[in-house]
Amino acid sequence: MLSRFLPKDCNFFDLFDKQAKYAADAAAYFQDLVTQGKLDEIAIQKMKDIEHQGDEVAHEIINRLNKTFITPFDREDIHFLAKELDDIIDMIHTITNRLKVYKLEKVDKNLVEFAEVIRKSVQAVGCAVRGMRNMKQTKDVLNACVEVNSLENIGDFMRDKMLAELFEAAKNDPILVIKWKEIYQDAETVLDVCEDVAHVVESILVKNA
Amino acid sequence: MLSRFLPKDCNFFDLFDKQAKYAADAAAYFQDLVTQGKLDEIAIQKMKDIEHQGDEVAHEIINRLNKTFITPFDREDIHFLAKELDDIIDMIHTITNRLKVYKLEKVDKNLVEFAEVIRKSVQAVGCAVRGMRNMKQTKDVLNACVEVNSLENIGDFMRDKMLAELFEAAKNDPILVIKWKEIYQDAETVLDVCEDVAHVVESILVKNA
Amino acid sequence: MLSRFLPKDCNFFDLFDKQAKYAADAAAYFQDLVTQGKLDEIAIQKMKDIEHQGDEVAHEIINRLNKTFITPFDREDIHFLAKELDDIIDMIHTITNRLKVYKLEKVDKNLVEFAEVIRKSVQAVGCAVRGMRNMKQTKDVLNACVEVNSLENIGDFMRDKMLAELFEAAKNDPILVIKWKEIYQDAETVLDVCEDVAHVVESILVKNA
Numbered sequence: 001m002l003s004r005f006l007p008k009d010c011n012f013f014d015l016f017d018k019q020a021k022y023a024a025d026a027a028a029y030f031q032d033l034v035t036q037g038k039l040d041e042i043a044i045q046k047m048k049d050i051e052h053q054g055d056e057v058a059h060e061i062i063n064r065l066n067k068t069f070i071t072p073f074d075r076e077d078i079h080f081l082a083k084e085l086d087d088i089i090d091m092i093h094t095i096t097n098r099l100k101v102y103k104l105e106k107v108d109k110n111l112v113e114f115a116e117v118i119r120k121s122v123q124a125v126g127c128a129v130r131g132m133r134n135m136k137q138t139k140d141v142l143n144a145c146v147e148v149n150s151l152e153n154i155g156d157f158m159r160d161k162m163l164a165e166l167f168e169a170a171k172n173d174p175i176l177v178i179k180w181k182e183i184y185q186d187a188e189t190v191l192d193v194c195e196d197v198a199h200v201v202e203s204i205l206v207k208n209a
Numbered sequence: 210m211l212s213r214f215l216p217k218d219c220n221f222f223d224l225f226d227k228q229a230k231y232a233a234d235a236a237a238y239f240q241d242l243v244t245q246g247k248l249d250e251i252a253i254q255k256m257k258d259i260e261h262q263g264d265e266v267a268h269e270i271i272n273r274l275n276k277t278f279i280t281p282f283d284r285e286d287i288h289f290l291a292k293e294l295d296d297i298i299d300m301i302h303t304i305t306n307r308l309k310v311y312k313l314e315k316v317d318k319n320l321v322e323f324a325e326v327i328r329k330s331v332q333a334v335g336c337a338v339r340g341m342r343n344m345k346q347t348k349d350v351l352n353a354c355v356e357v358n359s360l361e362n363i364g365d366f367m368r369d370k371m372l373a374e375l376f377e378a379a380k381n382d383p384i385l386v387i388k389w390k391e392i393y394q395d396a397e398t399v400l401d402v403c404e405d406v407a408h409v410v411e412s413i414l415v416k417n418a
Numbered sequence: 419m420l421s422r423f424l425p426k427d428c429n430f431f432d433l434f435d436k437q438a439k440y441a442a443d444a445a446a447y448f449q450d451l452v453t454q455g456k457l458d459e460i461a462i463q464k465m466k467d468i469e470h471q472g473d474e475v476a477h478e479i480i481n482r483l484n485k486t487f488i489t490p491f492d493r494e495d496i497h498f499l500a501k502e503l504d505d506i507i508d509m510i511h512t513i514t515n516r517l518k519v520y521k522l523e524k525v526d527k528n529l530v531e532f533a534e535v536i537r538k539s540v541q542a543v544g545c546a547v548r549g550m551r552n553m554k555q556t557k558d559v560l561n562a563c564v565e566v567n568s569l570e571n572i573g574d575f576m577r578d579k580m581l582a583e584l585f586e587a588a589k590n591d592p593i594l595v596i597k598w599k600e601i602y603q604d605a606e607t608v609l610d611v612c613e614d615v616a617h618v619v620e621s622i623l624v625k626n627a
Contacts, residue, residue, distance in 0.1 A: 160519045
């Protein structure tokens with residue numbers, strides 16, 4: 001219980017939980033959007049709002065970090081964690097935005113599949129982040145990290161399969177290839193960033209073991 | 210006035226000003242080039258020279274950092290600032306080079322628009338960097354940072370609009386889509402990096418407040 | 419000889435040598451593959467195995483770093499070096515995988531040329547990394563770093579030339595442009611990462627001079 005060393009008004013754990021919560025919101029809403037093929041202005045705005053809220057928490061973490069002398073774990077880990085959680089939300093927002101800009105508004109079964117893996121991974125990330133509060137009970141955290149790693153492997157495999165199929169199916173429509181190739185690669189990048197978060201959480205556990 | 214604590218021959222502020230100046234030179238010259246559609250070998254070489262000069266200042270900052278015990282602000286911030294200012298110049302150089310390699314030598318009104326926003330943003334970055342010398346008079350610095358953030362938002366919007374139009378206008382010319390899509394995304398990346406610089410400058414101010 | 423200050427079971431230099439060795443293995447095997455146009459399942463699996471072994475060394479370095487109080491050089495440099503060496507291997511693995519996914523299985527003379535430059539650069543990186551053991555005999559290390567920088571410049575030039583030719587030669591086959599453009603840019607990225615490694619090694623030398 002490192003958190004007891006911290007003054008109440010400066011609780012990094014609460015802020016990270018909040019940030020992980022916005023990441024989970026973004027991932028869940030993304031799954032909704034792509035499953036329903038509902039990409040109107042309201043949906044885009046709602047995703048933008050989530051991204052903006054996540055951004056504010058990230059800034060709050062950095063600001064507090066800059067004003068705080070004693071931190072619950074290494075300063076650079078706090079910085080990196082805040083940045084990476086922010087990147088998860090940013091990337092999900094970017095994909096949503098791109099679907100709109102590229103006019104890819106119909107349901108795509110590949111992206112539905114990716115959205116499910118992303119939601120699971122971001123959920124596991126949230127579990128890992130929450131678990132950092134109690135660094136002596138690491139089993140759940142480590143399980144969550146293992147899940148994030150395994151979902152990243154699945155994502156790699158999915159992206160490769162989808163790209164191979166895309167190059168076949170759309171070989172007469174290069175513009176479509178350009179658009180979906182970027183979307184699938186972005187979707188896999190979300191899982192990469194989740195894995196980076198899992199690695200830093202594992203690092204923090206090792207250091208505080 | 211933190212700068213008085215530093216020996217004259219080791220002034221990081223002077224070096225950062227110099228680096229910001231090269232970034233401003235690159236942005237101004239880029240605006241010239243794309244406005245006049247003048248991308249001959251001489252222009253490419255001149256941009257390469259600016260990039261090379263910027264590179265040398267970046268290396269000098271890192272070298273001095275490695276040999277200096279007392280720094281005017283956190284070592285990692287100095288490192289990050291030098292790297293990001295270098296990235297601004299690199300990215301502008303990369304775009305210029307790509308225009309040549311991709312034979313996109315005619316004036317493009319979108320890129321002219323981007324070049325203007327980039328020039329303004331790099332100028333505001335220079336203002337923020339110069340302002341760090343006097344960390345008690347933060348108003349101008351903070352205003353410059355706000356401007357950089359706002360120009361980044363404008364850039365996001367511009368890129369989205371341009372990409373949507375490009376996919377319509379060039380739907381029968383996928384090669385052209387490939388080329389301009391990368392250029393517009395690169396142009397927006399310059400503004401992202403400027404925003405990163407603004408964030409680190411704000412961080413430095415908070416820590417030294 | 420900083421290495422004598424370290425307990426035998428905690429030798430970062432040995433681990434970095436091991437990591438650099440896997441990077442060299444990846445680069446050499448990559449050259450074999452693209453020279454022979456032999457991209458079957460066995461080849462893909464072998465490259466994946468190298469990547470996996472490299473990954474394990476990277477994790478071991480980070481784990482030991484997290485458990486070690488006294489390190490032979492700055493903690494952040496150890497972290498960065500492990501990450502960048504890992505990125506070299508990852509990137510070579512990614513390109514190999516992409517060639518398979520994109521069905522680019524025939525010998526391409528451009529990629530053969532790149533593979534040779536990559537092999538040389540990764541070899542020089544290995545030489546620089548090995549040389550860090552003895553920070554007083556820096557001549558070989560600095561020579562290796564100069565070679566890495568010069569190979570990166572050559573790579574930039576090669577990529578530009580290859581892209582310009584590709585846009586001409588395949589102007590009626592945009593799908594082919596999409597595929598090879600990404601491969602050539604990835605190949606050049608390997609050289610960029612090698613250059614980053616060279617820079618951090620130079621930094622470490624300066625700090626410990």
